Amino acid sequence: MSDESPEFDAKVASVAENPEQRCPCMMLLDVSGSMDGAPISQLNAGLIAFRDSIQKNELASMRVEVAIITFGKVVELKQDFITVDQFNPPVLSARGGTPMGQAINMALDKLEERKQIYKKAGISYFRPWVFLITDGEPTDEWHTAATRIQAVEERKGVTFFVVGVDRANLTTLAQIAPKNRPPTKLNGLDFAPMFVWLSSSLGKVSDSKIGAQVALPPTTDWTTITA
Amino acid sequence: MTADQPEIILHPIAPELTASKWVVVGASVQGTSHIKISLPCQDSHAYKVVNDSALVAAVADGLGSAVYSQVGAQLAAASAVAYIEQELAKAIPSDEASWIQLVRDCFLSACAQLEAEAQKNQDALRDYSTTLIVAILMADWLVTGHIGDGAVVVLLEDTGLGLISAPQNEEYVNVTFPLTMPDMENVAEFKACQAKVKALALMSDGMQHVSIHSADNTPHQPFFEPLFRQLPGVKDMHKASQNLADFMASDQICSHTDDDKTLLLIGLQRV
16 A cells, blocks of 8 residues: 555454354265165265365355265264365265165254254354265155155255166155255266256355345256256 | 456545534445356445434345345435435434334335336346345434344444344345345334444444354454544545455455445544
8 A cells, every 4th residue: 555654544453253154065875785886986086076166165165064974784974064174075885775764864953953053153054955865765764754854945944955866766756855846867977067066056055145045056067858 | 457356336425424523434345256256246335414414324235146136235225315315304303203213214215116116127126135224323313224134333422332233134144134025114123212422333244244243243342443443533535435445355354255245434523
């Protein structure tokens, strides 16, 4: 500045150190036996693409929090909520059945717990996303979990996406997904573009105040075209 | 100017303001996320000295989800100030109830302006969604109206620094209440109190994040105190506003918020 001493200098104000706003994203990943081989290695590569893509956006990588629940031989919180700037994607391996119902319930419990932590710490947050990826159909009791997550979605508690891979049973998945957001079918095993889409969508959501309706980028890069 | 310089909106300094007892330093600055995706600055502000006895100020933050929210914000802020000016020319309220009536009518009128604009262009009202904050300062009255996020912080002669109007949010930080919502006049908060105001700050939510503690909604004293303290010495309000805009566009602020931001600081000239 050329001014030797301005009569008003705003720089003397010191900024409040508020915790960054958070945009939680829970990934529910199918690691059942049928995912073994190419599907699981593509999924692992997809997670890395997701991380790399969000990390390009500094503010988003401090705002987007990711957690991973895998369902296969067991249902497991593979990654508790962590901001993407700290996120090292786990390497997943596949075996066992598809206990999707149990996984959905665990996801909703974890999210509720997370919201309570935010509230206690005075952290403001965006509507959580639940992103479920499967190549099959549930092998456990799933009706209760489906009813529950649809009710939570209905009262705007989460935004729930279901993605079917390969031979996924889209008829059953349609009964689990929210009525207004039917399951999407992944194009082959091409997970990376889907995760890049997820990252830019979360980036958009976490970007600023964008109101209740967020226009998400098109999914045409990674979905199969159905007539 | 490079391509990623933010858009800065400064209100022209009117002669009646310079001649009045008030100092106003303020700016709206485009957020980094808006620069990135080529969205205009959707914040707007307006202010005016009325009859040398009242200062009327408004801040509006157009919702990013609305197509013409930039127009909505400009129209809401400008028409709110114009409405108050027009009504104060007729009569000056003398009690709390009539001040609140005035500011409530001002919000209804601002919303009606948006409706007329939407109708004229055959758009939906929600395309013009915006928040609105209005403050009226008289020698012994402080009157505020507020819908949506953003905040009003006040420095009072007797009780010091405080938040007079708190941000309104639903559960999620990106969901707020617009002027255009149904039943707006019952969601908005209107306040009138007799007070000796030393300084006042109106802000959109972009500045709220860096100046108000989110845990308990208290103003961050080291933010406001140095700014308020300098107001009485300001002779060149345009230059001071430019200085404020540069600060709001700096990394110090932009590393915390990527949203559009508006800050209007109002103080009393040194006598």
